[in-house]
Amino acid sequence: MDWKVKGDGIFILCIVCFVCVTSIVSVDVLVESPKPARVGESVTLKCSLQTPNLKVKQVTWKKFSKKGVTQVATYTAILGALVSSEYEKVLNITVKSLQATAITIWKTKASDDGTYQCIFNVFAHGAIVRNISVSLYEPIKGSLQKYNESADAFLAKCVTTGWPSPDISWIGVGSGHTNGSYSETINETATFTNWILVKKLPKSNLMEQLECRVHHLGYETIYKMPKQPHAKSGLQPIIIALIVGLVLLVIGVVAAVVCRSRRRSSQHLSH
Template sequence: MTCQGLILTVVFVMLCRAEADTVIQKKVVEVGGNVTLSCLLMGSYDILQVTWQKTNTRENLATYSVSKGVTVAETYRGRLNFTRLSLNDTAITLWRVGIQDDGCYKCLFNTFPTGAIPQDTCFTVYEQLRGSLHYIISEGNLTATCSANAWPRPVISWIVPKAQSEKTEEVVTHPNGTLSVISKLYVNRSTSLAGQLLICRVRHMEKDRDYSVKVEDGWWFSVPWLLATAALLIVFVVLVLTVVCWRRRRKKQSESKAS
């Protein structure tokens, strides 16, 4: 084996060992909270500097070296700092995290003579789920509205008794990056739902939460029946009046013949 080949082999083995020595972390933090990210490089290396980057942008967030100390990018000053100063065991803390901070971060251990040894650590930013469900009745039709505000985006599904229905969905993005998903369910002939349970199921962070409401047996559901009842009542009144008038007429006729 040539000298060049030997050097390449040694470098390859060291890089493979470095990858084996790193551990990928995954964390979850609520919007507005704090999170600490750490990297640990095991083994013996001559580390000159540690650099933290946002993986998707490749921008340097902070660096640390014994000779130059700590440097934090201007856009992160007051919101990020090193909380563990060690070249092989490094940690940074982000305060007041927002949706834009969600993702993966890379710490680069700049070593000699191996070069940069990367390690990834990720965290997910979430906003707690807030949901609601209500319905209204108009002209015998039911409109149910289910709203879910959260991050990551919540997914809405409906569990409805057998009925003819249609659905629409709208997504609203708020200034802080959170999302509101508004799903509407339109049901015709709502009388068939009287006493039934409507369920809006929201899936968020791999968990399901149900919001339910019972469709009440109120007079507003009986508008078609009220019309039918009113019509029957009118017919009955007309019949009664007809009978009364007929009896009075017969009575007058009988009195006329008697006289």
């Protein structure tokens, strides 16, 4: 009985020692993050184990977003490469092995920007996790427009498209005006709208003074209100008609003088 107890104790001790030894061994993973890329270009993310003799059961890729964590793709020796339905048309596992892995995102969108994880599920070690960041950009395009106007105020919107979201400030109208912003994605294009409700002041033209200053990727762009066309006066057609009539009159007089001069010259030669 004593030998059985001792034998069980030794067996448990061996298991504990094995777990401790395998957990102490550090696992080295080489991570290759892609360079910042323009939206529409392809990016490749790579992870590779540098520690030899590890029994990897599965490799998994995940992505973090505002909605949570999404499993992007997996690879096993038995099932091979599997890409989730959400990504199967835009992403491939381009390096398929249990020791090294890579995924390529084709024709990136702004929504592909963010943090990804490569996960090696290793026997006796558990999950070996490393983070990789994808940084995307798209040059900003924008405009400043007036949308509503009343006797005492007007609403202006500065609408920009691009990535990442820009920093926008209002200049030229002072403080105390209500303003806000919102963003949306239209046809895979990120659109950012900043608005301001400007209270009019007597004897001031705040609409012409208003500026939307956009800071994006180290550059500043200033948008102003498009100049309003001046109202045409009702006298302009009359003035144009008078000028045309006067020109025609002058031409007629000159033509008559020339003809009369030629007749006189002809009569003089005949005599």
